[in-house]
Amino acid sequence: xxxxxxxxxxxxxxxxxxxxxxxxxxxxxxxxxxxxxxxxxxxxxxxxxxxxxxxxxxxxxxxxxxxxxxxxxxxxxxxxxxxxxxxxxxxxxxxxxxxxxxxxxxxxxxxxxxxxxxxxxxxxxxxxxxxxxxxxxxxxxxxxxxxxxxxxxxxxxxxxxxxxxxxxxxxxxxxxxxxxxxxxxxxxxxxxxxxxxxxxxxxxxxxxxxxxxxxxxxxxxxxxxxxxxxxxxxxxxxxxxxxxxxxxxxx
Numbered sequence: 001x002x003x004x005x006x007x008x009x010x011x012x013x014x015x016x017x018x019x020x021x022x023x024x025x026x027x028x029x030x031x032x033x034x035x036x037x038x039x040x041x042x043x044x045x046x047x048x049x050x051x052x053x054x055x056x057x058x059x060x061x062x063x064x065x066x067x068x069x070x071x072x073x074x075x076x077x078x079x080x081x082x083x084x085x086x087x088x089x090x091x092x093x094x095x096x097x098x099x100x101x102x103x104x105x106x107x108x109x110x111x112x113x114x115x116x117x118x119x120x121x122x123x124x125x126x127x128x129x130x131x132x133x134x135x136x137x138x139x140x141x142x143x144x145x146x147x148x149x150x151x152x153x154x155x156x157x158x159x160x161x162x163x164x165x166x167x168x169x170x171x172x173x174x175x176x177x178x179x180x181x182x183x184x185x186x187x188x189x190x191x192x193x194x195x196x197x198x199x200x201x202x203x204x205x206x207x208x209x210x211x212x213x214x215x216x217x218x219x220x221x222x223x224x225x226x227x228x229x230x231x232x233x234x235x236x237x238x239x240x241x242x243x244x245x246x247x248x249x250x251x
Contacts, residue, residue, distance in 0.1 A: 004137060007033050010148035012124050012138070012161055014041060016048075016102075018154035019109035022117055023061050031114070035138070035146075037123035041110055043103040046179035047215030049074075049194075049207070052095030063108040071100035072210050077194040092194075099194075099207045099215050101181070127151065127164035136164070177219045187211050 009025060011018045014036025022032045036042075050058070058064035074097045077090040110118060123141040130137045136151040153161025157170050188208065196205040202220035209215055 004145035004147045006147045008148070009033070009150040009152065010035060010136075010138060010146055011152045011154055012159075013153065013155035014038070014110075014118055014120070015044070015154060015156065016105060016109070017156075018152075019106065019113065019118075020057075020061060021152060021154060023063075023109055023112055026113060026117070027060075027062065032117065032152075033146075034113075034118045035122040035124055035140075036118060036120050037141075039121045041103075041106050041118075041120075043101075043106045045102050046181055046217075047099050047207070047209060048102045048105060049097065049099045051097050052093075055096045055098070061109070061112070063105075063112055066108055067100055067104060068098070070104060070210055071098040072192050072208060073098050074194055074207060075192050077196065080195070080197045082197065082199045099209050101209060101213075101215075124155070124160050127160055172222070174222055175219055176222050177217055179215070179217045181209075182214045182216060184212050184214065188214055190214060 009030060009032035011022055011032050011034045014034045018034050018036070022034050025032045055064055058067060074092055076092055078087065079090055080087045124138045125141055126139045127136050128139070129135070130147060133147070135147050135149055138146040138148065138151070140146065151161065153159050153165075155161060159167075188211065190206070190208050192208055194205065194207040196203060202218055204216070204218050206214055206216040
């Protein structure tokens with residue numbers, strides 16, 4: 001019978017939450033192991049907007065100065081409602097607001113961790129309490145097991161840690177969003193402002209990351225079918241629905 005590996009702190013999930021938790025522990029002198037099921041670091045989504053409190057947290061983690069080099073500060077927001085014809089300027093306040101590439105954040109957190117902290121291709125299938133020590137025991141897809149004195153779940157939707165704790169199941173959000181980047185090799189003239197346009201069927205928006213890269217998104221309500229909420233998974237269908245939503249909003 002294979003003997004389970006014993007570690008002090010196990011973190012399930014190598015996304016922003018898992019990596020930030022591991023880095024916070026590391027800066028306090030506590031070693032942890034991050035178990036990520038994918039074979040590489042994942043950055044679901046495209047851009048991420050971080051406000052004042054978020055930058056304070058990144059300062060404490062020691063990665064903020066590096067991230068600021070590729071993310072310009074936003075000075076305000078323009079909100080346009082096509083239905084009413086109203087347009088308003090919204091100050092972002094005296095704090096710091098920047099949009100950055102999600103992968104840049106993931107990379108900065110990962111590179112600040114000691115070598116060996118992140119284990120890729122390491123999927124946790126279930127959790128149970130060890131009968132002799134009452135410590136949580138993780139069973140992995142490769143057939144091995146890990147005993148941890150402390151187990152932290154940062155594995156998002158379909159979390160094995162949440163199942164172990166018998167938490168309420170996740171619910172499908174009623175909005176779907178397509179996100180992406182547009183690169184302007186010669187630079188853009190949008191300024192450092194977040195712009196959002198609201199229509200009957202969807203909302204589109206954009207914000208600059210730096211003087212050549214712009215993050216954009218299209219948000220629309222999820223379709224309802226006989227079985228309830230229906231989320232398209234075919235890439236071509238998603239592309240067509242997104243283009244249609246943009247046309248409806250512009251009109």
